[in-house]
Amino acid sequence: MLPRPEIPVHDNLFESEESIRARRRPDEQSPCALCGGRSFTLLFHKQGYDFTRCTDCSLVRLDPLPTPELLAEIYERSYREGLYAMFAKADDVRSATARARVAAIAPQVPAGPWLDVGCSTGALLQAAVDRGLDAEGIELSAVAVAAARERGLRATRVAADDFLPERRYACITAFDLVEHLIDPNPFLARVRDWLAPGGRLAITVPDIRSAQARVMGRHWYYYAPPVHVNYFDRDTIVRLLAHHGLATVRIGGAPKVMTIDYVLQSLAAFNPLLHRGARVLGTVTPASLRRRPLRIPVGELLVLASA
Numbered sequence: 001m002l003p004r005p006e007i008p009v010h011d012n013l014f015e016s017e018e019s020i021r022a023r024r025r026p027d028e029q030s031p032c033a034l035c036g037g038r039s040f041t042l043l044f045h046k047q048g049y050d051f052t053r054c055t056d057c058s059l060v061r062l063d064p065l066p067t068p069e070l071l072a073e074i075y076e077r078s079y080r081e082g083l084y085a086m087f088a089k090a091d092d093v094r095s096a097t098a099r100a101r102v103a104a105i106a107p108q109v110p111a112g113p114w115l116d117v118g119c120s121t122g123a124l125l126q127a128a129v130d131r132g133l134d135a136e137g138i139e140l141s142a143v144a145v146a147a148a149r150e151r152g153l154r155a156t157r158v159a160a161d162d163f164l165p166e167r168r169y170a171c172i173t174a175f176d177l178v179e180h181l182i183d184p185n186p187f188l189a190r191v192r193d194w195l196a197p198g199g200r201l202a203i204t205v206p207d208i209r210s211a212q213a214r215v216m217g218r219h220w221y222y223y224a225p226p227v228h229v230n231y232f233d234r235d236t237i238v239r240l241l242a243h244h245g246l247a248t249v250r251i252g253g254a255p256k257v258m259t260i261d262y263v264l265q266s267l268a269a270f271n272p273l274l275h276r277g278a279r280v281l282g283t284v285t286p287a288s289l290r291r292r293p294l295r296i297p298v299g300e301l302l303v304l305a306s307a
């Protein structure tokens with residue numbers, strides 16, 4: 001589990017082409033996270049990385065894979081350089097998304113406690129608590145955990161790898177997380193063990209077969225190396241969950257609630273090129289509309305799976 005910005009980083013500000021090339025090891029490539037295969041075909045190239053598809057199961061992933069050390073450094077730097085502060089400021093926008101997600105999930109979850117993995121400042125915990133749910137969260141960022149506790153929420157600073165729950169959960173949420181994991185299998189195995197019998201795991205992942213991904217091609221904002229490592233569609237995510245005894249009970253598009261101002265702000269920070277085009281939208285849109293929360297389909301899937 002790693003802290004991460006909610007809008008993926010676009011330009012590869014973190015690595016040179018040379019350092020990426022130096023990590024390529026064609027002879028000792030690690031196996032596909034879904035099927036264990038070792039044969040991949042090149043789809044396209046972006047920001048120093050090859051995007052490849054497993055010829056056996058069609059899971060898409062980066063080549064070369066990032067190292068845990070590289071990702072840890074990038075997330076630390078993002079927090080240090082204030083990207084985190086920007087997302088914390090957009091708390092109203094994230095709260096609206098959290099409320100929409102909790103409202104969608106809660107009716108399909110048995111009674112019992114909830115755990116939010118990567119709870120950040122607690123937007124989802126707050127939405128759950130507001131519905132009368134018993135919810136707690138884990139998170140790596142000390143700043144985020146402090147902010148959540150300030151609001152009276154139950155948040156613990158601990159990595160998913162080190163977390164030892166004292167109880168089993170009726171629902172575990174892990175949003176915008178699985179695509180960041182170099183190997184999602186150990187994480188899913190752990191989470192599966194934390195669920196009560198019949199408990200539900202709710203995750204979101206970017207969908208490479210979404211309309212947004214198809215239209216934008218390699219320029220799609222979720223094709224974000226090196227922080228997004230594995231890239232799923234409905235078929236590959238359902239099969240990955242099934243490997244861990246998690247049966248998908250519901251899968252569908254997951255809109256994010258955003259304002260046009262928020263989108264423009266995020267683009268300015270992460271993708272200057274796109275921002276130049278989008279600024280026109282900001283100029284011609286009345287201020288009242290720019291601040292109105294809109295449900296924007298971003299090309300993400302919300303998957304609910306049963307233990």
Ligand SMILES: [Zn+2]
Nearest residue numbers: 032035054057
């Ligand atoms: Zn595969």
